[in-house]
Amino acid sequence: MALPRPCGDFKRSWEADEAVFPTAFSRGALAAFLLLLGLAPLAAGDFWLYLLNLCGIALVGAQGLNILTGFTGQISLGHGAFVGVGGYTVGILATRLNVNPVVALLAAGVAAALVGLLFGLPSLRIKGFYLAMATLAAQFILEYLFMRAAPLTGGAQGLFVERPALAGLAIDSDAKFFYLIMTVAALATAGARNLLRTDVGRCFVAIRDRDIAAELIGVNLFAYKLLAFALSSFFAGLAGGLLAYYVQAINPQGFTVLLSVDYLAMIIIGGLGSVLGATFGAVFITLLPELLKLAIDAVGGWLPIENIFPALREIIFGLLIVLFLLREPEGLAKLWWDVKAYWKLWPFAY
Amino acid sequence: MPDNAILAVEDVSLSFGGLAALSGVSFEVAPRTIHALIGPNGAGKTSLLNCFNHFYTPTAGRIRFEGRDITALAPHRIAALGIARTFQNIELFRGMTVLDNIKLGRHLHMGVGPLAALAYWGRARREEIRHRRFIEERVIDLLELEDIRDQVVGALPYGLQKRVELGRALAMEPKLLLLDEPVSGMNVEETQFLVRYVLDIREVWDVTILLIEHDMRVVMDISDRVTVMDFGRIIADGPPAAVQHDPGVVTAYLGEPGRREATA
Numbered sequence: 363m364a365l366p367r368p369c370g371d372f373k374r375s376w377e378a379d380e381a382v383f384p385t386a387f388s389r390g391a392l393a394a395f396l397l398l399l400g401l402a403p404l405a406a407g408d409f410w411l412y413l414l415n416l417c418g419i420a421l422v423g424a425q426g427l428n429i430l431t432g433f434t435g436q437i438s439l440g441h442g443a444f445v446g447v448g449g450y451t452v453g454i455l456a457t458r459l460n461v462n463p464v465v466a467l468l469a470a471g472v473a474a475a476l477v478g479l480l481f482g483l484p485s486l487r488i489k490g491f492y493l494a495m496a497t498l499a500a501q502f503i504l505e506y507l508f509m510r511a512a513p514l515t516g517g518a519q520g521l522f523v524e525r526p527a528l529a530g531l532a533i534d535s536d537a538k539f540f541y542l543i544m545t546v547a548a549l550a551t552a553g554a555r556n557l558l559r560t561d562v563g564r565c566f567v568a569i570r571d572r573d574i575a576a577e578l579i580g581v582n583l584f585a586y587k588l589l590a591f592a593l594s595s596f597f598a599g600l601a602g603g604l605l606a607y608y609v610q611a612i613n614p615q616g617f618t619v620l621l622s623v624d625y626l627a628m629i630i631i632g633g634l635g636s637v638l639g640a641t642f643g644a645v646f647i648t649l650l651p652e653l654l655k656l657a658i659d660a661v662g663g664w665l666p667i668e669n670i671f672p673a674l675r676e677i678i679f680g681l682l683i684v685l686f687l688l689r690e691p692e693g694l695a696k697l698w699w700d701v702k703a704y705w706k707l708w709p710f711a712y
Numbered sequence: 713m714p715d716n717a718i719l720a721v722e723d724v725s726l727s728f729g730g731l732a733a734l735s736g737v738s739f740e741v742a743p744r745t746i747h748a749l750i751g752p753n754g755a756g757k758t759s760l761l762n763c764f765n766h767f768y769t770p771t772a773g774r775i776r777f778e779g780r781d782i783t784a785l786a787p788h789r790i791a792a793l794g795i796a797r798t799f800q801n802i803e804l805f806r807g808m809t810v811l812d813n814i815k816l817g818r819h820l821h822m823g824v825g826p827l828a829a830l831a832y833w834g835r836a837r838r839e840e841i842r843h844r845r846f847i848e849e850r851v852i853d854l855l856e857l858e859d860i861r862d863q864v865v866g867a868l869p870y871g872l873q874k875r876v877e878l879g880r881a882l883a884m885e886p887k888l889l890l891l892d893e894p895v896s897g898m899n900v901e902e903t904q905f906l907v908r909y910v911l912d913i914r915e916v917w918d919v920t921i922l923l924i925e926h927d928m929r930v931v932m933d934i935s936d937r938v939t940v941m942d943f944g945r946i947i948a949d950g951p952p953a954a955v956q957h958d959p960g961v962v963t964a965y966l967g968e969p970g971r972r973e974a975t976a
Contacts, residue, residue, distance in 0.1 A: 376844040556832035560840060561815075561822040563829065564808075568816050571805035578765060578803070579884060580791035580820040589826055635807075 382555055399544060403537035411536040417648045418543035419604045424628040424644040425554040425637065426597025431626070432635035433563060434590040435570030436485050440497035441625045443504035444595040446617030447474040448602025453521035453612050454514060463526035463533075463607065467546075470603030471596040477504070478595025485587045501619050508614040520613025523606045539608055546604060550597055555637045557593075566590055567635070631686060633693025642694035654678055718743040718888055718920050719764075724773035726759055726944075733759045734770070734944045741888070741937075746914060746921045748931045748952075751941035752964055757924045758800065760941075761890055765797060766790055777888065792820050796886035798877045800893040800924075806866035810876050813865055814851055817883030818843045851879045854916065855909055871902040875909070882913060889913070891923040895930055903927065907934060932956065940964065 373379045383389045403411060427441045448470035455461040455469055481500035485493055508515050515521065525534045533542055557563040565586050568576035577583055606612050624647055632643025654675050690697050717740035726734040734756045741747045749757050762768040764775060766787050774783045782790050796817075805813050822843060828836040852858055855875055860868060865876055874894060881889055894910065895903040907930055914921060925931050931938060931952065938955040940948040942964040948955045955961055 376848065377841050380840060380844060553830035556836075557826075557829050560824055560829040560832060560836055561819055562824065562826050564812055564816050565819060567808060567812075568805050571807050572803055574767070575799075575803040575805065576816075577787040578791060578797055579817055579880065580788045581816075582786075582788050593826060593830075 417645045418547040420648045421547045421644040422550045423601035424640040425550045426594045427625045428629045428640040430594035433566040437494045438497040440500035442621030443501040444474045444598035445602040448599030449606040449612045452603040452606040467603040471599040474599025475592040475596040478591045482591025486584045633695030636695035639693045639695030720776040724770045745936040748935035748938045749924045755941040756944040794887035796881035796884040797890040804865045811861045814879045817880040889921045
């Protein structure tokens with residue numbers, strides 16, 4: 363995706379040429395976006411703030427899966443369970459041991475990373491659909507553990523998690539959570555983008571594009587595949603930890619294979635391997651069902667379709683995704699680049 | 713010569729099932745030379761190269777690089793010792809830009825861990841810029857890739873892709889560069905360019921080049937020594953002028969003598 367460079371955009375150092383936001387305009391746009399996002403709690407009501415928070419949590423998890431599936435090309439159907447490992451880690455540490463939330467969140471990431479590392483071991487031998495099956499097995503094994511290790515996980519009832527307090531400040535409202543979640547989400551996004559412009563990220567992409575050639579230039583495939591699993595699960599664990607603190611209740615139903623599929627949908631619809639795409643995808647997949655609900659509720663007043671509401675919502679959700687993928691298989695990120703490229707050349711788009 | 717050979721192939725055999733691809737191949741490559749490996753199609757040249765990278769495991773014999781036995785090392789370890797390679801059918805990372813492909817060639821010289829990479833701060837940043845400068849000054853400048861460095865490799869014409877692959881191998885700062893048919897499929901002009909690059913590389917970098925090539929004019933022009941293979945065996949080994957008139961070589965290429973006077 364080589365965008366045409368804007369006129370007069372000359373660089374005087376390699377450092378400037380390596381910048382993610384190369385122009386003053388792009389840096390200004392980023393600052394404006396962050397400022398607006400920071401002001402969002404002033405304008406948004408509880409409902410919208412709740413949705414934004416869910417988007418932020420989904421974003422952390424999606425960036426994680428994008429590292430594994432988007433960058434490294436290792437498909438995973440166990441991401442939801444890795445999120446669950448993070449959730450339960452926070453649940454156990456916060457309720458049983460009353461651990462500081464920052465420590466608990468980091469522990470959630472590390473615990474998930476270790477579990478991810480373990481279930482990433484088969485990736486050295488198997489690829490593609492077979493790896494998908496192996497990670498699906500990871501999903502079911504972990505789900506089983508969430509359910510059966512009742513003394514630790516609370517079994518089917520799950521755990522109740524107290525809201526956290528940071529340095530004496532209780533994080534007890536949607537607005538306070540908003541800042542916590544968005545900070546983590548921003549760090550996760552920046553981290554994923556940074557990864558992609560250093561050797562580690564390039565090695566991941568090399569493994570995805572041509573694993574034989576990667577080996578030939580000295581990439582240790584096994585080590586890097588495991589690293590991708592660990593990093594990806596670390597992000598998943600963070601997302602799970604945030605979710606546990608935010609919704610205050612975790613149980614096995616929250617981390618089923620459906621969650622794994624949701625995460626896959628996010629990065630595929632957003633655009634595999636694109637950090638921006640994972641961002642778009644996380645927001646899109648999180649908001650779409652809620653927006654559909656609002657739309658159908660609005661229409662429901664005039665149409666006698668009350669009984670089939672839930673089913674209708676699922677059908678439209680699926681239909682929209684299929685139509686979308688037909689229209690733009692490379693995802694929302696591609697759409698964004700196309701629009702940008704159009705305006706860069708406008709009105710001289712010969 | 714045995715002691716200072718950079719690469720020593722000792723009695724290497726390779727068979728797939730009952731089919732012998734290589735039988736008892738032995739030869740040596742002297743440091744800082746351009747050594748050509750030629751032979752008719754199916755002679756086993758690429759199979760031998762694949763043994764050097766350990767994509768194939770020889771059924772017998774051993775391969776020594778700078779005196780060290782590398783026959784059983786993993787491919788990425790062999791790369792780390794200083795052996796780089798290009799392929800007959802280009803093996804680039806097609807979705808990446810030219811610059812990223814060449815940067816990947818620097819992998820073995822980079823040491824940043826995952827946490828530093830996430831933060832892109834301090835050492836990670838300095839390292840990235842240092843290698844960028846190295847690539848720009850030593851590789852991109854030499855191979856004249858400036859104007860395509862930001863383009864995606866998959867969209868480039870074949871000749872340029874070959875040049876990028878050469879750049880990626882060069883960025884590894886190898887001691888031994890294996891080139892598998894570097895000018896195959898190129899027109900005369902592209903061939904001349906690539907040959908000039910190969911000569912430039914030998915001039916500027918302290919590197920030994922082992923190339924497989926079918927273009928005899930190229931081979932005879934630039935090689936210091938030529939090894940000829942046929943049906944998995946070495947049939948001649950020596951300076952280009954000597955090999956050119958070797959009766960065995962003439963037979964391998966042109967068939968039994970007598971039907972036509974052959975001066976290759």
